[in-house]
Amino acid sequence: MAHSKEYVQNFIAREEFRRQSNKVLHGHPSPMHWKPLDEPIDFLLNERLGYQMRSEFDVNLYVGTPFCIKTKPARCGFCLFPSEDYEGNNGVERYIAYLKKEFEMVKPFYGNDKLTSIYFGGGTPNLYHPEHYGQIMGFIDELYGGVPDDIEKTLEGIPQLFSEPKLRAISEAGFNRVSMGVQQLNDDLIKYSGRRQTRKQVFDAIDICHKYNLANSLDLIYGWPEQTMDNMLDDLKDAVSAGVNHLTHYELNVAGRSDFASPKKRALLPTIETNIEMYRVAGDYLRSEGFEQVTVYDWSRKATNEEDARKGSYDYEHSMHDFVAQKDGAVQNTRQVCGIGYAAVNFHPNSLNEEDRSWIYMNQTSLKKYCEDLDNGKFPVGRGFMYNHQDVKLAWLFQSMQTMAISHENYQKVFQENLLDEFHEIWSELLRRRWIHITDSHIQFIDKGQYYIPMLQSLIASIRLEEIRGGAKQRVSEIPVVLATAE
Ligand SMILES: C[S@@+](CC[C@H](N)C(=O)[O-])C[C@H]1O[C@@H](n2cnc3c(N)ncnc32)[C@H](O)[C@@H]1O
Ligand code: SF4
Incomplete structure (x- = not known):
């Protein structure tokens, strides 16, 4: 090649000098190239069981949530992830019943995996009522025959819904890490997203995380409409002073039919040259505050003890940057991502032998189809991609490149x-x-x-x-x- x-x-x-549209969670190949798989998923999962007889898989488990609060413009104006409008608690309870079905369906195939981290993402998982968190953790416990205490368990959500009763329930359910999608701390700039979110809500939620000893991470975006260098630095300074353990500082990805990709909003975006300068200035500032850059976008607060090091880490993502586990120079096995729920991705780099197969696929991104498949006793998979050996190498290179080396x-x-x-x-x-x-x-x-x-x-x-x-x-x-x- x-x-x-x-x-x-x-x-x-x-x-x-073109805006790249592959900046958030970019893997090989992009989902744009995935197609419906013709073979039944249980055939593939049986094949995976065969690979597993040669080596155990360390698994990062993702549990998906479809729902988001409606905004105007739709999907927070910038978001490119699949989601469905939240229509109330009945819809949530119906969805959780379907999740349970899928958990039961994968048990014969995933039950022997070694669980190494959990990420509950979406959509907006902190839309659920407090009692739901323990219920879903119960499904995970049932699947793996127990959830280890010491692994990372993250729950993602939006700041205004991280109330104290909810964070208490999240902590009691066993989660030890919270990831908050803040995007902007400036009350005027956040309005472009149509969210009703204030900076006060963000700091209140961080304080409650500290109270319950929950590691916390903030997602911030640079390259936002009308954002200046000073706005960006003010947000970083405020997040650092609030004592966050980890920061994700994404560059705005502008693509598709999102409102931010419309000509009117594009005209308000900083130029690429300004974005490059923002990347540099943000990096200099975070390093000067004792943060360590782990990926192009991820920053961990440097720690002087084990507890703080745990809080600053992000195993779910970082353990995949070298998904080939080695011992004494010999390849042992690969790490995998298993996804359950709406739009969840399963990444199964099963083997590094040229003649073996690996694959990636995504569950249905329409809630209706997700439920219909499960009603019909089918795995709710939408599209996927079968890797040849070259693709496995590229997938590994992409992951490595995220770490800038x-x-x-x-x-x-x-x-x-x-x-x-x-x-x-x-x-x-x-x-x-x-x-x-x-x-x-x-x-x-x-x-x-x-x-x-x-x-x-x-x-x-x-x-x-x-x-x-x-x-x-x-x-x-x-x-x-x-x-x-x-x-
Ligand atoms: C899928 S969202 C889910 C979390 C939660 N619903 C929220 O909005 O915060 C995860 C993160 O992806 C990032 N993200 C989503 N769309 C993006 C885009 N177009 N450009 C840059 N980052 C984006 C945001 O920072 C967001 O917090
Ligand atoms: S940014 Fe978060 S809350 Fe907004 S639409 Fe995307 S997933 Fe939903």
Whole structure:
């Protein structure tokens, strides 16, 4: 898979000043390329059981929630994630009954996995009533035969719904981490999202998290309509002073039919040059306050004791940055994401052998279809993608790049190939631009090279993506199946 020098230069020249639309949770390949899988999911899950006989899987469990409070503009104006309008508690209770069904359905396939973290995301999971959190944790407990005390268990939501009774119930249900989608702390700027959210609500919720010893993380966005450098720095300063353990500082992703992608709102967005400067200034500030950059977007407060280190960490996401577990230089197994519920993603990099199969798929993103599938006794899966060996390598590279460094040493161990040779023209161009630095063990992304990581991920995958786009629809059953055997 060789990119020529000319191809690389043309790609960067074309994309450098275009808004990239793949900035939040970007994996290979983008869901845009996923298709309905023809093979029944239980066939794939049985095959996974075969792989599991060779090695145990460490699993990050995601539980999805469809509901969000209606806003004007719709979907908070900027959001590109699937969601459905919240219509009241009856809908929530009906959904939880369906979730229970899906938990029961996956038990024969997931029951032996080793649970390493839980993320309850959405949508807006803190729309639920206090009693629901324990109920859902009970499903997880039943599936795995217990939930370890010491693993990370995150619940995501919007600040104004993190009331004290709710946070108490969330903590009592066993969650130990809260992720708050704040986006903007400025009461005028947040209005673009149509949310009724105030900065006071955010700080009150953080205080309650501290009271209940819940690790807390804030999502903030830069590159927001009419946001200035001072607005951005004020938000970061206030979040740091409030004692947050972890921050996610996303660049606004502008795409699709969201209100922020309309010409009227686009005109209010900071330029790409300003965004690059915001990325740099935010980084300098957070480092000066003792925060450590873990990914292009994630910042953890540096800790001096174990308890604070736990609170600043984000295992659910970070453990996937190298999903190949190694011991003494030997590949042991892969980590996986199992998703249950509306729009949940299952990422099963089952094996690193060339002849084996790996895949990713997403549950239905229409609540109606999700429920219909379960009523019909079917796994509620919408679209997915079957990985060939090249795709597994790209998926691993994408994850690594999120950390702003790729270990070419590990790549050699895991895939038995020389990464520096494989994408030689790309590294040369990035060295010429001073966007990377290469050491004996790593390729480190530096300066603008960090900001451009989403674009560079697209570049690395570009030839394979052309193949995928051009390729005829591949039936799962046409790919040779090699079932694993016990050793
Ligand atoms: C899927 S949302 C769910 C959390 C919760 N409902 C909320 O809104 O805060 C998770 C996070 O993704 C980020 N996000 C969603 N759409 C985005 C976009 N277009 N650009 C940048 N970040 C985005 C936001 O920071 C958000 O907090
Ligand atoms: S940003 Fe959060 S609350 Fe808003 S639509 Fe997206 S998931 Fe829902």
